[in-house]
Amino acid sequence: MSDTTSSGQGTALEPGTAPEPKAENKAALVGRSPGQLAWMRFKRDRVGVVSMWISVTFLIVAIAAPLIEMVYGQSATTLNSNLLNDDSRPLGVLGGITFSTDNPSNNIHILGVEPRTGRDIFMQLVYGARTSLGIAVTASLISLAIGVVMGLVAAYRGGWVDSFINWFTDFMLAFPFVLFAFAAIPIVNTWLADDKGEVSPFSRVITIIVVFSVFGWMGTARLVRGQVLSLREREYIEAARAAGAGTGHILFRQLLPNLWAPILVTLSLGVPATVTGEAALSFLNIGVTEPTPDWGRMVNESVAWYQVEPMYMLIPGVALFLLVLSFNLFGDALRDALDPKSTK
């Protein structure tokens, strides 16, 4: 490092900084929005970038499941009893993994097949991702919306509205969620049953989404409330109010744009949390039922087989772990990028 200050002789230019004209220099400093700065920080976080791509891959797999089915050549529900031995266990090694089509199903099975049914595990995973992420993303978005509205209203209205929403938040948090959801979902399903007592798979999914939305908004509400309380006193809100802006305008046009960073982080961390919760319910055999593929239920069904067919448990378990881990890592990296002061 050159001793520029005390010598005063050398030029002030540091090695590596180009002698830019002043105007441009200023523009470069001013021109970066907070979003761009955050994106720059994010890109430097290698773990964050990798986890983002893995998360995106999971999302694409979930969305493009029918396309994958076409290319792969077999559906998730095709039964292949001809791939099983007399004990209903898959023929071949490692739960029937085969990359050749030279077998009774005339199809490859890159992750093997299920015991008892002979269904292709890879396609079960692909459609299972669709179930998990479909439920998790929808429920996270709904609970986010509820939370944002609750938080905004509580903080902005204050007074008894604030007290009530606060109490209600505490009240909802006191519910033992897993146990309650687990007990409530079958009951809610009985309401949705048709004349023959059947509940359509779609209704079951809706029930789960509703339960996770109803119990998922409290954290967001508290966060938004806290943020708004600190933002509310800022000058620009005062200015908007003085200019005669209505409550709705101030809430949604002035305050909300300043909350996008914490909201984005909440959303990205809410998805893996919901995936975990949904899998846990499925593991307890509550939730989506056959023939809709589901990772948690796969683990549940593997319990009967795991002493002899470990792959059947390992594959959905590892998939679940990878999905949740990549979303968690991505969410963490996002938070670090958006709020450089946070300590993780």
Next chain:
Amino acid sequence: MLRYLIKRSLIAVITLLMISITTFWLFFAGSANPAAQMCGAKACDAAKIERINKSLGLKDPIHEQYGRFMSGIFTGREIGEGADAIKCPAPCLGVSFRTSEPVLDIIERGLPVSASIAVGSAVISVLLGVSLGIASALKRGGWLDKFSIGFALTGASLQIFFLGLLLQMVLVYQLKIWDRPRYVPPSEDFLGWLSGMSLPWVTLGVLSAATYARFARAEMLEILSEDFVRTARAKGLTPRAVNIKHALRASLSSIVTIFGLQLGGLLGGAAITETTFDMPGIGKLAVKAVGDDNLPIVMATVLLAAFFVVLFNVIVDAMYAVIDPRVKLS
């Protein structure tokens, strides 16, 4: 201080009451025919079902049923009529639709199992998690810190049912180096209790430790950047005094909060843990009861779990007042 606690307890009681109303309404108003459960395998005729419904008051207005349920908790009650009546002493949480046994007796059988899991895993998770989190905050950027961050992230992303099954598969069934999880009362066979509980303890303990580690680290890092820690260093105190007497002391209240929330919530998560390890605790009881439509048991377990959440919230508040002198004023 006392007034503060009384106020907190009062809010807790109201919250519990509201939860019981919500739960009762949801379960008993919406449910399918519970009377069919009483008949068991041999299907009853319509007349018998009618009689059961009438004797249990299952067709009465919901608020009357709720009133009976609540008064039963405080005074006990007789369920059913005439010769079929079942004595259910206070605190009565109803009787099982299946076996007509008072629910409380059934729960009492499961409680030691669930409590064993909760206490053992809580000890492991707090000791491991908090010390790991604090150590990694103090040596920020070092190898221990990197390990701790990785551990916290992995733990937060692993499902207890997957890790539990995996460990059982590898350690118990493949390598045969660990005891199969089972419950024996510690009074009968203490060592058997220890070895039977060890796998659930370690699994749940290590997973919850990840939460503590992550939290303790973040909290400690935040406290270490506080002005009063700088003041302590400016006084010329040793790093040990600065870290323990000043920083750790200040982060204690947040750590206690997480501990209370975790412990209070353990019973709620027991359904998953106990299914994973096939332990006959309250969680497993609830899972079975839901499968059987055995509403009184479901209701009781949900209420019990909510009770623990609320109870630990009050305990945390009380701890706050002990730890933080500022609380006494408000």
Next chain:
Amino acid sequence: MADQNPYLQVKDLRVQFKTEDGVVKAVDGVSFAVERGKTLGIVGESGSGKSVTSLSIMGLHNRKRAAMTGEILVDGRNILNLPEEKLREVRGQQVSMIFQDPLSALHPFYTIGHQIVEAHQVHHKVSKKESRKRAIEMLDRVGIPQPAKRADQYPHEFSGGMRQRAMIAMSLVNNPNLIIADEPTTALDVTVQAQILDLLLDLQREFNSAIIMITHDLGVISQIADDVLVMYGGRAVETGTVESVMRRPQHPYTWGLLSSVPSLHGDANEDLVPIKGNPPSLINLPSGCAFNPRCRYAMLGDGRPCDLEIPQLLQVQERGHSVACHLPEQERVQTYQQDIAHSGVAQ
């Protein structure tokens, strides 16, 4: 300032932090000295490096993360080379610090008395009882009524002014030779400010200690300091006796701080002009004089120096007064006098 070994000497201090966004040059070649019984005021906006300088003197930077060069001689010993154990003997005993916000600088969970006793016990092998006696004595000395009772109260039970008094009592409990006060009155209201400054001056006379007063408020400086150092972007831009710097400031930044500089072409009724723009980023300082983008008098283009060369801190005609500015001295003096005349604000 005759150099008979001043108590504190800082020579060409540089402090840099590596961050994810680049190297922060928080302090970039600053030198100054303070004698016992004298007060040096360090002035600057936030981010000018004044607080980083003071923490360096206490040895409070994490050596792993802050790269420090130069010398900080406290009573002849270089703080930058002292091992941690020796540093602890200096901290709180020879050099002590008063922080800006006493509410956050005092531990919320311990009583005031406890915290003062602790500060005394670190450096004295005496009984707790004696330390407590000393603590109450100090509380009394800084003007806290009923000191014995107040010692058992927590910081949140004190008013802002009382808290700062308690903080001062804690800092002075070991009779330090050098007191660093980092914006000690910023968080207080004006009447309390004056009382606290008086108290500091009183105590300085009593203990013959050196004081470094860090502030952004030139009013505070003129009340309490003997010498003044103006910092901008981590560098010293002007230094001298309070008398000469306040009366005849020569750096456009100091003019801005004095807030009595109307624009050259503005109308005569305009009075206070804040300095335009924001303090510079310490990662990416403007080239040349760090102040040039905000300087109304900057000489730019055609090879003129303001955005090309860093100006040296050079002595002006007046003894002990130095300025780092490319403007010729003659022009500086004239411009400033014109401005004063123009605005009608006489000193």
